[in-house]
Amino acid sequence: MFTRLIKFVLFLAILIVIAITGAYYYLQHFAQQKIQLTANQQLFTVERGMSITRLAAQMQSQKLLENAKPLPYLLQFEPDLRHIKSGTYQLTPDMTVHDFLTLLNSGKEIQLSIQFVEGSRAKDWLIKLQSQPDIKKVLTDDLTLAQIAEEIGLKGQSLEGWLYPDTYHYTPNSTDLDILKRAYQRMNNELQTIWLTRDENLPYQSPYELLIMASIIEKETGLRDERSLVASVFVNRLKRKMKLQTDPTVIYGMGDRYDGNIRRRDLTDKNSYNTYVIDGLPPTPIAMPSKASLLAAAHPAQTSYLFFVADGRGGHVFSTNLNSHNQAVQAYLKIIRSQQAR
Missing domain, CATH: 3.30.1490 (Dna Ligase; domain 1)
Structure with a gap:
């Protein structure tokens, strides 16, 4: 009887081992x-x-x-x-x-990315965020730029200019607000660092004014080597109490009315962004500046330039006096007419 029990237990154990082994494989x-x-x-x-x-x-x-x-x-x-x-x-x-x-x-989630280019505006960022299906939308269409600025921790200012242009990586269901907060913190950190190392005797009363200047430089030239020269023109004009007279600010002030052309009436329109009318800087930035433009605003070239105009080849001609500037303008117009006649 005892022998039979042992045999049964062994047989059962073998069956269990076989079953476990079979299940394992x-x-x-x-x-x-x-x-x-x-x-x-x-x-x-x-x-x-x-x-x-x-x-x-x-x-x-x-x-x-x-x-x-x-x-x-x-x-x-x-x-x-x-x-x-x-x-x-x-x-x-x-x-x-x-x-x-x-x-x-x-836990290595997929990393998606969204790119914001320098010179783009706040409304361009919001449109791009809205178009991304993997980004959770918590910012509603009825919020103003000032209200969105408050949401990211920026009190009493427009969102314009405060977002650092770069490629941002995120995981699905990240919110548009999260991405904007990251971009704001990046810009704020860069701005504060550059402000502390700026040149002496610049005509800015605050880091915000430097940010405004950088945004104008960004819209005036895409050439890295020209940024400090453009900055020198605007700094020289501010120091001499001359109006900036820069077209990108006029275009920004026109808003949706801008159709690709600036007319004489646009240059005389009395709005706070028309630097042909107002003195000094406009009230807010007009775009998101790159680090290169922030550095140019903080470290302008040491020149006597007061004017510049496109040279028709992607760059600009810089002048110290109105007569030379007018000659450069005529040369530019001649190139344009020649191109149109082809």
């Missing part, structure tokens, strides 16, 4: 099975608090696997893969179930 085969991707199925989102059973159901509903039911059992054999983190992940071709679980355990 089956689950290892399952772990090496490749998930199925389509052109439109490249992302997978794990919600916060998602259970393993629900994870398997989601994999199956998204047709990553024909049968994902063995997943909870696989994780019993490999408990180190149970630490799945919420987020949105980028799936890749030839990824196995094991690779998939390893990715979800790593």
Whole structure:
């Protein structure tokens, strides 16, 4: 009787070992099975608090696997893969179930990016943010630039000029407000650092005035070597109490009325951005300046230039007096007429 019992226990143990071994190899085969991707199925989102059973159901509903039911059992054999983190992940071709679980355990969410170029305006940023489907929208269309500025921590000023142009990386469902806060902090940090190292005897009363100047420089030239020369013209004019007379500020003041042309009546229009009419700087920046323009505003070239005009070849001609400037203007107009006649 005792011998029979021992034999039965041994037989049962062997069956259990065989079953466990079979299950192990089956689950290892399952772990090496490749998930199925389509052109439109490249992302997978794990919600916060998602259970393993629900994870398997989601994999199956998204047709990553024909049968994902063995997943909870696989994780019993490999408990180190149970630490799945919420987020949105980028799936890749030839990824196995094991690779998939390893990715979800790593927490390395997909990094998306959005680029904002120097010289763009606040409204351009808001339009671009609205067009990104992976960015969560918390800023409503009825908010003014001043109200949005308050939302990012900027009190009593327009949003214009305060966002640092760059490429920003984010994960899906990041908010538009989060991205704007990052861009503001970056600009504020850059501005404060540059302000502390600025040249002496500049005609700015605050970092904000330097920011305004940098935005004008940004819109006047895209050539890095010219920025400090453009800055020198405006600094010289401010010191001499001359009006800046810069077209980009006129264009900004025109708003949606601007159709590509500036007419004589636009140059005499009495608005706070028309630097042909007002003295000194406009009340706010007119664009988002680059670091190069901030540095140019803080360290203008030492020149006697008071005027500049396009040279028709992508750069500018700088002059110290009105007579030379008028000659440069005529030369520019001659080039334009020649180009139009071709």
